[in-house]
Amino acid sequence: MTDPTRIAAPAIRRGWLERGPGPDPKRGQEDFVEVGWDKALDLLAAELRRVRAEHGNEAIYGGSYGWASSGRFHHAQSQLHRFLNAFGGFTSSRNTYSNGTSSVLLPHVVGSAADVLRNGSSWPTIVANTELLVAFGGVPEKNVFVTPGGVTRHHTPGFLAQLAERGADVALISPLRNDLPDRLRARWYPIRPATDTALMLALAHTLATENLHDRQFLDRYCTGYPEFERYLLGVDDGMPKDAGWAATLTDIPASDIVDLARRMASHRTFITVTWSLQRIEHGEQPVWAAIALAAMLGQIGLPGGGFGHGYGSMGDTGDIGPDFRVPYLSQGVNPVRQFIPVARIADMLLNPGMAYQYDGAERSYPDIRLVYWSGGNPFHHHQDLNRLRKAFTRPDTVVVHEPFWTATARHADIVLPTTTALEREDFGAGRRDTHLIAMHQVVEPYAQARDDYAILAGLATRLGIGDRFTEGRTPWEWLQHLYGAWRDHLMDKGFAVPSFADFWHAGEYRLPQENPDRTLWADFRADPIANRLATPSGRIEISSKRVASFGYDDCPGHPAWLEPVEWLGGERAASFPLQLIANQPRTRLHGQLDGGAVSQAGKIAGREAVRLHPADAEPRGIADGDLVRIFNDRGACLAGAVLDTNLRRGVAQLPTGAWFDPVGTLCVHGNPNVLTADIPSSRLSQGCTGQHVLVEIERFAGEPPGISVRRPPVISRESEM
Known part of the structure; x- marks a missing residue:
């Protein structure tokens, strides 16, 4: 809760504060200035009005893709999308990095993605x-x-x-x-x-x-x-x-x-x-x-x-x-019909107006002027992060709600500190979970952190849509309201559901069991x-x-073998002879809690561990525990070597989720997405291709660059300017 990477107060990138909105190659490199909440919200409200007036709501990208934190009312994406819908809408995203390819394919083959993925x-x-x-x-x-x-x-x-x-x-x-x-x-x-x-x-x-x-x-x-x-x-x-x-x-x-x-x-x-x-x-x-x-x-x-x-x-x-829905906050209806497949964010920012194919239709990328992100970290899950850094220089303004100084927060213009799940009251349950949990507040909010709801309610009031967003309710009143409507629905179906007071006191409610x-x-x-x-x-x-x-040559009308570029049998293997598998980590969820004790214990000299077969390490002069450089023609990263026979020869494995820590095109912390290709699975799905990439690995000699992601960026206070 008091990690050095917690964001203590609203912070604005110095260049944006001094020069105003606009594309800026210095985004992600400049220091930040702490300001008061009123000034931060006033500036942001004015920028939202400007973008809407000059470019329309389609120019606002409500990214907010990611896991955020548990809790149904304080679900970051629902809060942000509800606010943006009340403001007139936004360009949204579809599908996921996790199974976005399957989500598009399966309806064509078996009629439904949900019946395969969930049931x-x-x-x-x-x-x-x-x-x-x-x-x-x-x-x-x-x-x-x-x-x-x-x-x-x-x-x-x-x-x-x-x-x-x-x-x-x-x-x-x-x-x-x-x-x-x-x-x-x-x-x-x-x-x-x-x-x-x-x-x-x-x-x-x-x-x-x-x-x-x-x-x-x-x-x-x-x-x-x-x-x-x-x-x-x-x-x-x-x-x-x-x-x-x-x-x-x-x-x-x-x-x-x-x-x-x-x-x-x-x-x-x-x-x-x-x-x-x-x-x-x-x-x-x-x-x-x-x-x-x-x-x-x-x-x-x-x-x-x-x-x-x-x-x-x-x-x-x-x-x-x-398998039934627990209480949730309605996002409302988005009046803007424009969307992109979620993994095409860099393409969109770099190529406004460019045509592309998606699921049998020709679409074009909107001209995004403001990116608003809450509850996610594209610098974790996107591919070719050096390309994404370039893409993030293009919008006029990037806004991020975050508890921590992630790479996404460091590449923003306006950074607003938010609470974590332990610093607020909520209720939560996972998909197909057995219980609805009363999430009692455990500690006071850190420094000046606020709930997303409080931040967005303040913005909504400034923009004249306060009542539409809040409906006059406090967070505590929303919890009682959402639970009450959900309880009435279940009781109509014959289930016995406790009152909100009894539920909150008990701390949990065991959900009715259905046919498994x-x-x-x-x-x-x-x-x-x-x-x-x-x-x-x-x-x-x-x-x-x-x-x-x-007519897609990269996805014909039946299952087929189509040779990928990034594989050990392709032409690129001559230059980059190892297949790197960038899979999910065992010490954290994606990039969450990368600074925590469990994640840190799995690192070598503070850097992510890469597994290699001894037969691949020996000719490269790599020993167990050595610092190595993993590289290809897109970028490079440093990692600590772990020799292991439980993977095939010619393969290395580096999990995703190490917080991106760039020095030039090198990530000194071990994020594999400096290496992966930002290309779609096919024109059908436009899904991500971040699982495999061809690389070479060498022993790193000399003094490595220091790791900076465990401390905040350079921050000054407005009074010091």
């Missing part, structure tokens, strides 16, 4: 019925302890333990052995990164050529299989996608591929694909290919069979908690006519005429 088979069903779990990307246990809003009861580790006790077979398909708990009986297939689609196609080819596929299921429940089979057999391109073909791409022996296909056909098999597989170039393909493979097995809708997406990516996937298993796929299997999917055919679209009609 798949439960872990109890998998534990009781699955004989063979084929885990593309594994089931990384470190990820299942988090969901947006929090997790009260951590169920997944127990289900994985039950799966191990039952002796289920698991095929782990990942470059990283620790993408699956050791206790599970698993065969590790150390695949070359970014080639999962090639393996899936070869498995499908084996099923087709050995007549192991379920033709009745394909005929009754799917459309487009004949076109896909032509591709598998190489009828049109002369290249059968057989096990021998895939072996050269994946580094998995052809005999192992054939054997795995036969085992999948002879057992109750559940295929799961982590979100990481779609965070790459052509990330649509492994998700689509996995669905096609599961359809060929004919087990979709059977207990313990079929496919899933995100098991091991998030704590609520496969969970058995109730969704019945979508079982119902579809029972009657695909009455329970048709929301696809054009009403069935699973192994080939999609609609996607094919878009």
